Amino acid sequence: MDRLFSNNNNLKVLAAIIALILWMYVMTEQNPQVTHVFRDVPVSYQNLDNNKLALRDTNQESTVDVTVRARRSIIANIDKSDIKCLLNLKGRMEGENLIPVAVKLPEDVELVDVKPREIVVYLDAVIEEQFPVKVQLQGVPARGYAALDPAVKQKEVIVKGARSKVNSIKTVVVQIDISGESRDVVGSYPVRVFNSNGKVIEELTFRPEVIEVVVPIVFKRDLPVKLDLAGAPAPGYLISNIIIEPQTITVTGNKDLLEKIDFIKTAPIDVTGIKKSLTGEISVIMPKGVKLLDKENNNINVEVHVEKEAQKTITTYKNIEVENLTGDLIVEVDNVETTLVIKGPQNLLNQLTADDFKLFVDAEGLTVGEYELPLQAALKEGLTLSNITPQKVKVKIKR
Numbered sequence: 053m054d055r056l057f058s059n060n061n062n063l064k065v066l067a068a069i070i071a072l073i074l075w076m077y078v079m080t081e082q083n084p085q086v087t088h089v090f091r092d093v094p095v096s097y098q099n100l101d102n103n104k105l106a107l108r109d110t111n112q113e114s115t116v117d118v119t120v121r122a123r124r125s126i127i128a129n130i131d132k133s134d135i136k137c138l139l140n141l142k143g144r145m146e147g148e149n150l151i152p153v154a155v156k157l158p159e160d161v162e163l164v165d166v167k168p169r170e171i172v173v174y175l176d177a178v179i180e181e182q183f184p185v186k187v188q189l190q191g192v193p194a195r196g197y198a199a200l201d202p203a204v205k206q207k208e209v210i211v212k213g214a215r216s217k218v219n220s221i222k223t224v225v226v227q228i229d230i231s232g233e234s235r236d237v238v239g240s241y242p243v244r245v246f247n248s249n250g251k252v253i254e255e256l257t258f259r260p261e262v263i264e265v266v267v268p269i270v271f272k273r274d275l276p277v278k279l280d281l282a283g284a285p286a287p288g289y290l291i292s293n294i295i296i297e298p299q300t301i302t303v304t305g306n307k308d309l310l311e312k313i314d315f316i317k318t319a320p321i322d323v324t325g326i327k328k329s330l331t332g333e334i335s336v337i338m339p340k341g342v343k344l345l346d347k348e349n350n351n352i353n354v355e356v357h358v359e360k361e362a363q364k365t366i367t368t369y370k371n372i373e374v375e376n377l378t379g380d381l382i383v384e385v386d387n388v389e390t391t392l393v394i395k396g397p398q399n400l401l402n403q404l405t406a407d408d409f410k411l412f413v414d415a416e417g418l419t420v421g422e423y424e425l426p427l428q429a430a431l432k433e434g435l436t437l438s439n440i441t442p443q444k445v446k447v448k449i450k451r
Contacts, residue, residue: 083125087164090118090132095153095171099142106214108174110255114139116153116171119164126160134158139171146177146215176214183224185209185243185263191231198272198304198345199230199237205264209243213256222248226263237267270304272345277301277336277352278315283324285358291323292397292434295355301336302345309341316342318352330356363438364401367391368411372427372445376416383415384448390427396435408432413447423447 095114097107118135120127136156144151150170155163187202209224226241240262245253277296285291301316318334333351336344344350368390374383390411394404409432413425424444429437 083123085121086124086127087119087121088127090120090135092116093118093132093135093137095137095139097139097141097173099140100144101142102178104178105141105144105146105175106178106217106255108176108214108216112173114171117167118155119166120157120161121164122161126158130158130161137166139173141173141175144173144175146175149173149175176216178212179215179218180210180212181218181221182208182210183221186223186225187265187267188225188227189267190227190229193230193269194232194234196271196273197234197269198302199233200268200270200304200345202228203266203268206260209263210259211245211256212259217253217256220247220253221245226265228265228267230267230269233267233269236269238265240264271307271310272302272304273310273313274300274302275310275313276315278317279354279356280317280320280337281356282320282322285323286325286327288361289327289358290361290395290397291356292359292399293355293357295353295357297353301352303338303342304345305342309339313339313342318354321354321356323356323358326358329358330354359397361395362398362401363393363395364404365391365393366404366406368406370406370411373410373412374415374447375412376414377418377449378416381420381449381451384450385413386446388442388445391439391441392429392437393439394431394435395438400432400434404432404435413445415447415449418449420449420451423449 092115095116100107116137118132118137120135135158138154138156139151140154141149141151150172152170153166153168155166157163185204185207187204189199189202193199211218211221211224223246225244225246227244228237228239228241230237242262243258245256247253277299279294279296281291303310303313303316316336316338318336321330321334323330332354334354335350336352338344369387370390372385372387372390374385377383392409394401394409410430412428412430414428415423415425423446425447427440427443427445429440431437
């Protein structure tokens with residue numbers, strides 16, 4: 053024993069062994085191995101061939117619980133962001149894939165368990181499909197202006213993405229705001245894609261990415277439609293009513309030109325010798341430089357009602373008015389009993405009373421003196437005066 057301790061080298065070895073034993077004691081008792089569970093560690097994807105496959109649900113967020121073992125001091129200095137959980141998508145196929153979770157841990161940390169150990173990932177094949185492009189106009193132009201059909205340079209677009217997303221496409225559109233515009237709207241606009249529920253479909257690519265569009269903005273005006281009638285019904289018959297639908301149409305053209313036009317005529321309708329009503333469609337005649345805003349509706353619905361002419365005799369003491377009397381002249385009129393024979397449609401004659409017409413004489417250009425002036429009557433539209441008695445009345449003009 054004395055010889056063992058008398059050797060200096062032996063003492064050094066013994067000291068090292070004792071130090072090791074003490075270190076192992078301290079590590080075991082003061083900084084032991086512990087087990088810890090890191091919950092809801094996010095899982096990320098790697099090695100996905102984006103040219104061939106895509107995640108069916110890109111919003112899918114998978115997490116796992118990872119159980120590890122390490123010294124207490126090491127566990128105290130790490131959190132779940134230091135743990136990498138990966139799903140290797142290399143070589144996977146379209147559809148359902150059950151993929152094991154690979155875990156990367158910090159140094160000196162041992163993996164005990166991961167739950168779940170496998171995660172189901174749904175993959176779609178990446179496909180391309182061609183779709184027509186529609187233009188959606190938003191807002192309205194400036195007052196007095198209208199937008200014509202847009203001119204689209206690229207009428208179709210190739211859409212690339214996950215099969216399920218491409219198959220869910222309902223419409224491919226470009227949206228253009230024309231609010232308050234009075235000039236043509238020209239620009240390049242991004243493509244937007246919607247499903248059947250009107251929701252935007254994201255994570256798709258387009259070729260081309262933007263569409264060039266011209267939206268013509270033109271001056272417009274609403275003008276009444278005037279029916280062009282040629283000829284007259286058979287003797288003893290008359291046109292009792294005319295119905296035009298629509299009564300006004302919207303036309304476009306040069307502003308100065310349109311402001312000089314009061315109405316738009318239809319093509320002529322020949323009513324010569326007719327005894328029955330006419331119905332049908334007829335086109336409108338556009339003046340040079342004028343176009344219909346709605347080119348699809350070029351026809352006007354027309355009803356020309358024809359009936360036998362009737363007459364009614366009315367006798368009245370209605371006051372006779374004097375028109376066009378000049379200066380400060382004073383007029384006296386012999387108001388006499390007047391009999392009128394009026395012709396027209398029966399329905400108008402049935403409603404006719406003395407309050408519906410005016411008796412008058414025209415004193416235009418006359419000065420002081422006594423005159424016999426023709427007696428006239430102003431009737432409702434659709435009625436004509438066949439006879440009036442007396443035909444003249446005495447008028448005295450004085451100062």
